[in-house]
Amino acid sequence: MWDTVLTVVVVTVIIIIIIIIIIIIIIIIIIIIIIIIIIIIIIIVVVVINIIIIIIIIIAVVVAAIVSSLSSSLLEQRRCEPLWRGKTKRSPHPTGLQKPPALKDKDLAQADDPPRQAAYGPMEWRKILLTNCPNIDCFENYGPQYVNKHNKKLNPFWTDVFQAYGQFYDNVKLEKYSELLAEPIFNNNKFKIGNNPFCYNQWTKHNILLVKDLTNEEGTFYTVEEFKQKYDIQTVNFLEYYSCISAIKKYVKDSNIDIDNSLPNTSSKAYSMTLGSPKGSRLFYDVFVQKIDTPNPCKKWEQMLENEIDWDKIFFKTHKIKEIRLKWFQMKITYRTLVTNSILKEMRIVENNNCTFCNMEKDTIYHYLWSCEHVQLFWKDFERWLKSQCDHCQRLKMNKVLVLFGYDKKTRTDDGFDFLLLHAKYFLYKCRFNKCKPRLVAFCNYNNYQYKLDRYVHQIEMREHNFTLKWAMYNNLFNQ
Structure with missing residues (x-):
């Protein structure tokens, strides 16, 4: 009897163990299936996101192309409305100047002169500038202030161009006497009377425009009588003539130019640099930065120490x-x-400004260091x-x-x-x-x-x- 009971118990235990093992296996299979499903879902989501990103990029490229096309069309429509210094000015031409009438053969020949070729590029621009700024013909024989002075109707763009050229012209330093002889006398900031550039209309009528027109073959300036005889002028204002000569001599002295009998250059230095410079802005940059003014304290030291x-x-x-x-x-x-004690006295920190060492003289940097x-x-x-x-x-x-x-x-x-x-x-x-x-x-x-x-x-x-x-x-x- 006990054997039978024992057998039943053993069989029951075995069955229970088998059932538990089957349940564990089923649970493991279910977990694996769930993990596989999650992985599949993640892959699907990633693929969908990539597809959406690609679609967005395609749409952005298409929109950008459309916007670029529309912007180009809008700019083309409004190209005649330049904005200078916050002021809008409508113009039928991109230069902001009125389109000139057809030029004759004589005018076209004059429009091919080197200043306009070098400075204003295409032929159409030269025609426009010649019509609206006829004084450009005098560019070589006058200082840069001449064009600004006699062309008040230029639009802001050309005004800026000539002002920039004027600054460049003023910064060009003359080093040789031959360069000085080719320099225009009038409307030139290098030669001033009463701290202003000048112009004598009587002289311009006789084509007296450059410094070389005032000198003889030896490189010295004419006297008043020699000047009258040279240009057949009956009356010459004595003060005007010598004021002009003094202005030129002052520039010669300030620039340390040695006077000799060398031949003059064909044109002014700044004008030649503008025409003959290679492409790029390096030459102009060097001109603007070539000279840095000495600081005022340094100038005071030079004056004090002589x-x-x-x-x-x-x-x-x-x-x-x-x-x-x-x-x-x-x-x-x-x-x-x-x-120093001089500064401290002004700040009311010390009672007097005498030297700390000698207590006799005014205390300064120069005094207590030397x-x-x-x-x-x-x-x-x-x-x-x-x-x-x-x-x-x-x-x-x-x-x-x-x-x-x-x-x-x-x-x-x-x-x-x-x-x-x-x-x-x-x-x-x-x-x-x-x-x-x-x-x-x-x-x-x-x-x-x-x-x-x-x-x-x-x-x-x-x-x-x-x-x-x-x-x-x-x-x-x-x-x-």
Whole structure:
């Protein structure tokens, strides 16, 4: 009996295990089917999205093509409505000028002259400009102000063109006497009377237009009597004639042009550059940027020191200073912005503007860095110190330009001396703030510290060889 029961139990357990296994297998199959369905759905979605993107791109390309076509048509319809300086002006021609009547053969021949060919391109444009601006024929024999003065009805575009040419013309610097002789006298900003360009109608009637018309074969200007006899003019205003000659001579002096007996050029320099320049704007760019005015502080230094200073070299040396604190210090000297008692008094920070060292004269940058008696003693000690320790400094002579700016045309310096001089000036600056007299002994201690600091910087930068070369001639200064 127990055997039967045991058999039934075993069979039942086995059946239950089989059923559980079947259920697990069914669940796994269902999960796999679900995963496959999800993957299929994802693939379908991705394909649909790609199809939609492609359709959108096709539609965008088609729309862009349609818009471009419509825009071209609209621009073509409105090409006669140019907008200049915010003002719309309708015109039957793209130039903004009225279309001229048919020109005769004589006019067409005149329209082929080089100025119009070079400046205005196609034949149609030259015809239009000739009709609306007949004074263009005088372009070569007058300054650029002539066209602007005698053509008030030009549209804004051509007004801008001639104004730009005028600026270019004014920036072209004459360097040779032959270039000066080919220069127009009238309506030319290079020659001014009372700070304005001028024009003498009586002279233009006798075809007296260029500087060469006022000179003889030797290159000197005619006297009034020679001028009358040359051009058969009965009456010549003495003041007008010599005012014109003076204006030309002033330009010659300001431009440092050497007068000789060279033959004049065929046309003015600016006119020749415009006609003969290669394609591109490089030449015109160079003319506009060739001269940068000297800053006003630099001009004041030149006036004060009564010396012409090479500022390019000074700014180049200043740029090479690595320590920002010292670079700013030198820049403040150059631009006259270093703090002095004169400035502090105006700001009501100090009671008087006397020098901190001598307490006698007005405190200025020039005074406390050079002319003060105590500072003069310091520079003399500094010069003797260098001469006694360095053989190559025997011919050294300190001067105000060298001290203030670290460069002088008559003195050749090296990196070591530049370092010493710059720190000597900064030492004076610190003495002024500490209200103590500058002494060479104190500077030597200060300089020894700066020397060690400079060596440390070169070691960090792995430029010890440069340090050795820099101080090779000055080793005796630091071995005392």
